[in-house]
Amino acid sequence: MKRTIKRVAVLGSGVMGSRIACHFAGAGIPxxxxxxxxxQEAGGKTIDKNKTVKDALAAAIKSNPSPVFTKAVVQKITTGNFDDNLKDIAGCDWVIEVVVERLDIKQQLFEKVEQYRRPGTLITSNTSGIPIHLMTEGRSDDFKKHFCGTHFFNPPRYLRLLEIIPTPDTDGSVIDFLxxxxxxxxxxxxxLCKDTPAFIANRVGVFSIMSIFSLMDKLGLTIDEIEALTGPVIxxxxxxxxxxxxxxxxxxxxKVAKGVYDNCPQDEAKELFAIPAWLEKMVENKWLGDKTGQGFFxxxxTDKGASEIxxxxxxxxxxxPRVKAKFASLEPAKLIEDLPSKLKALLAGGDKAGEFYRKFHYGLFSYVSHRIPEISDELYRIDDAMKAGFGWEIGAxxxxxxxxxxxxxxxxKAAGYSVAPWVDAMLAAGNKTFYITENxxxxxxxxxxxxxxxxxGSDxxxxxxxxxxxxxxxNNSCKLYDIGDEVLGLQWNTKMGTIGGDVLGxxxxxxxxxxxGFKGLVIANEGANxxxxxxxxxxxxLAIEQEYDELDMAVRLFQNTTMRARYASVPVVVAPHGLALGGGCELSMHADKVFAAAETYTGLVELGVGLIPGGGGTKEFALRAADDVQHGxxxxxxxxxRFLTxxxxxxxxxxxxxxxxxYYRKGVDEVVMNPDYRVAEAKRSIIDLYDNGYVAPVPRTDIKVLGRSALGALLAGINGMQKGNYATDHDALVARKLAYVMCGGDLSEATLVSEQYLLDLERQNFLSLCGERKTLERLQSVIKTGKPVRN
Incomplete structure (x- = not known):
């Protein structure tokens, strides 16, 4: 049968339950x-029986980072209690249990659930530490057939891992569907995981952490040194x-480490999961991390009121006080952009950092090789779990x-580390890598x-x-690929995806x-942003050297590039993810269509650095404001x-x-929940557009700008913000330039203008701000610290 999920029940509204509910609602599922x-309170005072669940959901919604994509999705969540509303699960297609981690309580709840669930309804547990097969004791065959573990990672919206753990009784079609x-x-x-202690991600992730703890003690490293060695650099x-x-x-x-130590007697690295005395002491002191206000940090x-870690x-x-770590091999390696090349350099280091990296990676490689087939039959599942659950850029x-x-x-082997026999067999057969790419x-x-x-899923x-x-x-920054079916794909590899001359070219x-000779172009990048x-x-x-002619040419090139995307004779589709700011947002706004990953953070942020959007963004918002006007x-x-945005x-x-x-257009642009599907969806849309007789849009000459009538109101608002100390003098100056462009300049009446007219205004005012000392101070601050100074 074709299974659909029209409604989900989440049993348990704690930290995980409430956030799992929020994520389903965000995906559009009631x-x-x-x-x-x-x-009830003492004395029989009437109290809302749903107060527990309502308070939990309210706390989740207020938490940071937010568990919802927009506040509106909360309307898809209905709250209730086990006494009055458990019967309502009869109308749900999937029931997810997220109650306290006690087998007896889960079994008691499942006994009640079986009284109300329809046959064929999916029933899963979000447990992270209890064997999945133990939970279905005493349940019907239909219950067992449709039951498995579905382990979401916290926070569910942001951590992409979902471990699926079947029991021997779980129907294969259920697993395929999930x-x-x-x-x-x-x-x-x-x-897909096996029903082994800690499943995949926590088994390997906690091993990784515990092995680092062990190496720290053996090599005499400090917490600050370990943090420097084990963060973004690797x-x-x-x-x-x-x-x-x-x-x-x-x-x-x-708890996870003890669970592995107690329940995995055959694990060759079992002793690494033994809890060090200093860690036991931290638990005794209740120094448990963020939840208790102190842990390792x-x-x-300070005396001056500032926060210090x-x-x-x-x-x-x-x-x-934190102490900056200093290792001879670390700083040069940070300059290497390519992660595989960086790892080679780090493992080759001749100092204590190099020794740490070798011991850590040798131990990790040995461990994951021996976990096959214990926790997974496939090696790629281990890598997928670590990337999605622990945020590793690349897997082990x-x-x-x-x-x-x-x-x-x-x-x-020379250093005393073993590898599983299958690795030796792989190499002996002439297979030199774990992964290959073909076509x-x-x-x-x-x-x-x-x-x-x-x-x-490769297809x-x-x-x-x-x-x-x-x-x-x-070229030096970009690569253009033929991705099949007469579609091209472009990506660039600059730091954080920044857009310079190479990228524009x-x-x-x-x-x-x-x-x-192609049907269209997909523009997308890999990496974090x-x-x-x-x-x-x-x-x-260019601004500090007062090279205004070159700066003018650079801005023209940016504008010409976004307009080239807008008016190409074939479809141009952009597929952003992560950060899509400033010029990245402007490029998206000029595409025929956008397929954005749900976790895309986009916006025109130039005002923060003392500039206005200069790559067509100001023009485009003025155009869209004119088009937004409804009759009456x-x-x-x-x-x-639009101006305030x-x-x-x-x-x-x-x-x-x-x-x-x-920033995105309703009815045109689309959201892709899984970023892995962005490019494929963009490619599909290009083929659809082209095959259905794509016609390039015509440059606009009918944009109604309001001139002085609107400019006066915007300037009055800016003046009020300035006097109320909500905006600095320079903020106000930049905002006035923005208002001038979006109103079409100092026109005496509403006028129809062209896109090029607005682009020229945008460019002129952008250039004038590049000559402002406070703008230069903001730009310099961003370059040095990553954040603009407020001046």
Whole structure:
């Protein structure tokens, strides 16, 4: 039968339950959120029986980061209690249990659930520590057939991992459905796991943390040194090791480690999961991390009222100022952009950092090799779990590939580390890597069959870098790929996706080539972000040296590029994710269509650095404000709304919110829950547009600007913000320039103008701001610190 999920019940409204409910609602699925009935107060005073669940949901909505894409999705969540509303699960297609981690309580709840659920309804548990198969004792065959574990990671909106853990009784079609539904509809990286302690991600993740703890003690390293060694420099999150432990909860970390130690007697690295004395002491002290206000780090107020982060000294158990780590091999490696090359350099280091990296990676490689087939039959599932659940940029086997498998195995054995026999067999057969790419499709080595197998879903999503043998053109920053079916794909590899001359030239060239024999062009990037905007360093250097002719040419090139995307003779579709700010937002706004990942943070943020959007963004918002006017509506209202969005540099906190702010167009642009599908969806839309007789739009000459009538009102508002100390003098100056452009200049009456007219105004005012000292100060601050100074 064709299974659909029209309504979901979430049983338990704690931290995980409420946030899982929010994520389903964000995906457009109505949710019934239930918890225990709130007992009446002493004296029989009437109280809302749903107070427990309502308070939990309210707390979730107020939490930071937000568990919802927009506040409106909360309307899809209905609350209730187990006493009165458990019967309502009869109308749900999927029931998810997220109550306290006690087997007896879960079993009691499932006994009640079975009284009301319809046969065929999915029933899953979000447990992270209880064997899945134990939960269905005493349940019917239909219940067992439709039951499994679905382990979401916290916070569910942001961590993409969803582990699917079947029991021996789970029907195969249920697992197939959940793997597909979790990926497509919930936007998750779905990973099939075995019912082993800690499943995949926590088993390998906690091993990684515990091995780092052990190496810290052996090598005499400090917490601050470990944080420097195990963060972004090796493709891990900024929270590195100890900050991650504080966020997760040190008691949770200890619980998982003890669970592995007690329940995995055959684990060759079992002793690494033994809890160090200093960690036991932290638990005794209730220094459990963020939840108790202190753990490995502690935030305090200085005498001057500023916040300061202190680090725990594990020898004295006192907190002290953080100390910047210094390793001879670390700083040069940070300059290497390519992560695989960086890892090679780090492992080759001759100092204590190099020794740490070798021991850590040798231990990790050894451990994951021995976990097959214990926790997974497929190696790629381990990598997927670590990337999606722990935020690793590349997985353990991918890291092993990066530093060279055969060479590393030889070094590991010489240093006393073992590898699983299947790795030796793989190398002996002449297979040198765990992953290969053929015809744009990625394959992973399969130890059971001793062959390479296509990764599941490869036909459903496109990764541009997999088409390295299909490069049509490239320059220092960009690569243009033939991604099949007469469609081109462009990406660039600058830091944070910044857009400079090379990238602008690459976009122009890509469009030109697409027009000469292809159906269209997809523009997308890989890595953490689509684009953080224009190259601020280039703008600053040209401005500080007063090279205004060159600066004028640079701005013209940016404008010409976005307009080239708008008026190409073939469809141009942009597929952003992560940050899509400034110029990245402007490029998206000029595409025929946008397929944005749900987690896309987009906006015109130039006002923060003392500039106005200069790549067509100001023009485009003026154009859209004119088009926003509805019959009988005052013309200045849409303009004021658009102006405020840009003047306050509002950034959408999700792709869904980008529609509300006007960056994306309702009925045109689309949101893709799973970023892995962005490029494939964009490619599909190009083929549809082209095959249905695509006609390029005509440059606009009918944009109604309001001139002085609207300009006066905007200037009055700016003046009020300035006098009320909500805006600095320079903020006000920049806002006045923005208002001037969006109103079409100092026109005596409403006038129809062209796009080029507005682009010229935009460019002139952008250039004038580049000559302002306070703008230069802001640009310099961004270059040095990553944040603009408020002046």
């Amino acid at each position: 949710v019934l959120l239930l918890d225990i009935a709130t007992p 793997l597909q539904f979790g990926g497509r509809i919930l936007g998750k990286t779905t990973v 493709g891990r999150p900024k929270s590195a090791t100890f900050r991650t432990a504080d966020v997760v909860g040190i008691d949770t970390l200890v 502690k935030k305090v107020k 202190l680090t725990l000294n594990l020898k004295t158990f006192e907190y002290g 086997f991918e890291s092993w590939d990066a530093v060279g498998v055969a060479k590393t195995v030889e070094a590991m 744009g499709k990625r394959k992973a080595y399969d130890p059971a069959s001793k062959t390479y197998k296509l990764l599941p 459903a999503f496109i990764i541009l870098s997999n088409y390295s043998d299909k490069i049509v053109w490239k 690459g976009i122009q060239t890509a469009i030109e080539k697409a027009e000469k 689509f684009s953080a905007g224009a190259n601020v360093g280039m703008i600053f250097m 509506e005052p013309e200045n209202i849409p303009l004021q709304n 840009v003047a306050t540099a509002k950034v959408a906190t999700s792709a869904f919110e980008a529609f509300d702010l006007g």
